[in-house]
Amino acid sequence: MAPRPQESSQEADAQQVLLQTSGDKDLHEPRTITRGHWVTVVSVSTAISLVAVLIGTLKFQMGPAALVLLPIIWAVIFGGIVGTQRLRRVSGSSRAVATLLLEIGIVLFLAKLGTGIGPSLAKFTQLGPALLLQEVGHIFGTVILALPFAVAMGLGRVAIGAAWSIDRESFLAYALQRFGIRSGEYRGVFSVWLLGSLFGAVFISLLAGTVGNLGILDPRALALGLGLGSSSMMLGGVGALSILFPGQAPEIAALAALSNLITNIVGFYAGVFLSLPLARGLYRFWSRVFGRDDEGKSLKKASTRNEAASSPGGAPVAVESDPTVKTSPRVLLVAYAVVGVCGLLVNAVGTKSFHPEDALGIVILLALTAISFALSKVLPMVPSSIWVLAIATILTAPFMPTSGFVVGITGNLDVLTLGVPTLALIGLTVGRDIKALKSLSWKIVVVALITYTASFLAATVLGQIALH
Template sequence: MASEAQLINQPSAAAPDQQITRRHWWTVVAVSLLVSVAAVLIGTYKFQLGPAPVVLFPIIWAVVLGGILGTQRIRRVSGASRAVATLLLEIGIILFLARLGTQIGPSLAKVTETGPAILLQEVGHIFGTVILALPIAVAMGLGRVAVGATWSIDRESFLAFAIQRFGVRSGEYRGVFSVWLLGSLFGAVFISLLAGFLGGLNIFDPRALALGLGLGSASMMLGGVGALSLLYPDQAGEIMALAALSNLVTNIVGFYAGVFLSLPLCRRLYTFWSRLFGKDDDGRSTRGARSKPELPGATQPAPVAVEVDPTLKVTPRITILAFAIAGASALVMNVVGTKNFAWNDAAGVIVLLLLTGLSFRLARLLPSVPSSVWVLTITTVLSAPFLPTAGLIAGLTQHLDVILIGLPALTLIGLTVGRDIKALKSLSWKIIVVALVTYSASFIAAAALGQMALGR
């Protein structure tokens, strides 16, 4: 999440001494709700791009409109407002996962039929980027940056590992940082467009595409699920359940598989491709003219760090306020999107908030297991048919639309973009291309292996 990234990256300048006031809270809440409502009112649009449709729907509008407001210079979003947005974003994403988990439980019987496909698609996430994206990155002259950019889709845990393993001035870290940054800002939009495009081609079983969405990123998964659900409304429930379960598997085993399997393979293949393309560790050609020698003690610059926002002191009172705002925002968007309200919906949101709070608590007690894993596990089990709680959970959440609940959180991603704008401007166009190839390779490879296991 964004706050974890702030702790991970070394700041280029000290955080501004800015007091966080009620005005900042009201600003963030009002803007996020207005943008989310605008995204719903704009609605869904489809147009043909060659043989496949491109689907533009509220999730995309929420991220784009939020991003425009987060980067505009007329009335800048302050660091204090971004600090508030970051806290609400963390809660909103886990709240969305809580609702998603309640859709897995009732579908467990159907999901277990695709068990081998769920396991096989994870191989695609682990090795797809290394096999498909790495040679492109080396050929484009990224040098050792290619290793960090292609051994995974580089979420927060990989960013922390790269700092400890390679150091912030290494090429590997620059690659990890760049792919993490681009994924955090634009991953949801890109994956939603890619999923919609591939879904419209009718090459893949929609269940295989859902399995491919287990990228380890909740926002990317939400974007892809939204696109596929619009294309295959009759299978929307199964698509959401499979994507969430696949993402859960990736969150549990993805980091360890990346560190112990894909990274060693990536480093070995990097040596092979570097020799084949005639590139050194800085991406310069080793053929013909001799490369310019490095000066003694010369080091590569680290990527520009994200700005550090003021620290929001999270007291019990602030925590309760943030949870109340996240829940109220989700409920408001559900009412706006469904044009319906029932007191059961409010009770359902409260139950999801309690499970979200429990997940954060368990994550603090056992830091090796993130809150996203806890919340999906707990809500899946509680909503499973073999437990007496299943009927209660289903009755309280049946009218809560999972996509609408996630909209305010995705709007907040856009509002925090201003913090990363300097780092974004420092990126080379080559790393942007490679990052998009990395996301695509992970998604498509996992979907292809899932398709094989499904036997379509």
């Protein structure tokens, strides 16, 4: 039941290459995990979460668009500040604890989302074409819209990795094995993955809030566009749309979760067998159009202009390695209890209400989380995120006798509020990746943002067409 992704020996070796410690200071850092590390992480993340929900939601009108700052955004910002400050550094051992807790927390969040999908299954059957078309947008939107920019900016073969998808963990592992750690393709995947892991939720929240406030697109289409394959990005987008369209908030959350589930099921295979070959073919086309070689240098001015300094060459700077929490049954029990109690506390403060059945609701969601991790160990090709959404959806489907009980007992648990502690924990782990982040070219940052935007907008527009 340990929430650890199962890897092949080849993947494990590759990850060992990637996650090597860098810096003399880190080499002398104690690698053991003590009770003090647990106390520090739990107390700091809980404090950040409570501050975030007490600040609440702030909305700033900026012309026709709106900037919506939600508790989940405050949580990741404050967590990131604490995670990167140098006055009292967050140790690798503390980050290891935070990583374990956020792995459980994100699946707990998905379990709650699943309880919102089940009761609405009958309504969603009418959205079949829209669900299929939004996936087409996710698969091809990045390649069609982002790849030309990446090639034109001189990224070379890095453009392929940066623009064939939004590059989540499965794509990172595939690129590492397929192309190798020093390949341009892998450097592109690594960069987009890193930026998405750190700032994806914040960016998608701002993007969804801005586009949604224009009043041009159906909120349901916007929700479908959030099925990017990243739970944290989806969480950020759902939060922004729920503020803009409070009357449709439950439907928005359920549609986004369903769309994300579909993306997780078929997105990787579609990416490998469809969008990657398309990206490689279009890369050759755009390279000829813009006159660029595989390093991104201009073919026309190669003899008079040296662009090597701007070329994103070399392997990506490795993120720091953290010690691993030994997940004994006792440690796992403590971790699940911490996640549950913290979620219950933040939910009570955020919703300004507490009902005795909320505790039982948290226990049920934690049980679904544990079952999902166990199933992902038995069938490693199906991640726990898919298991928990599927199980929670089935249990709350109208045709199931468990539907009324599960929906009723978890009804007062707010899905967005439950996600706040997880985003705070993500912020606390940012320090592990700060060196790699500093090494990124500004060009890859721009391309990554274009990639996220293209995937969201292409899926949203196709969903809009299907709905209307």
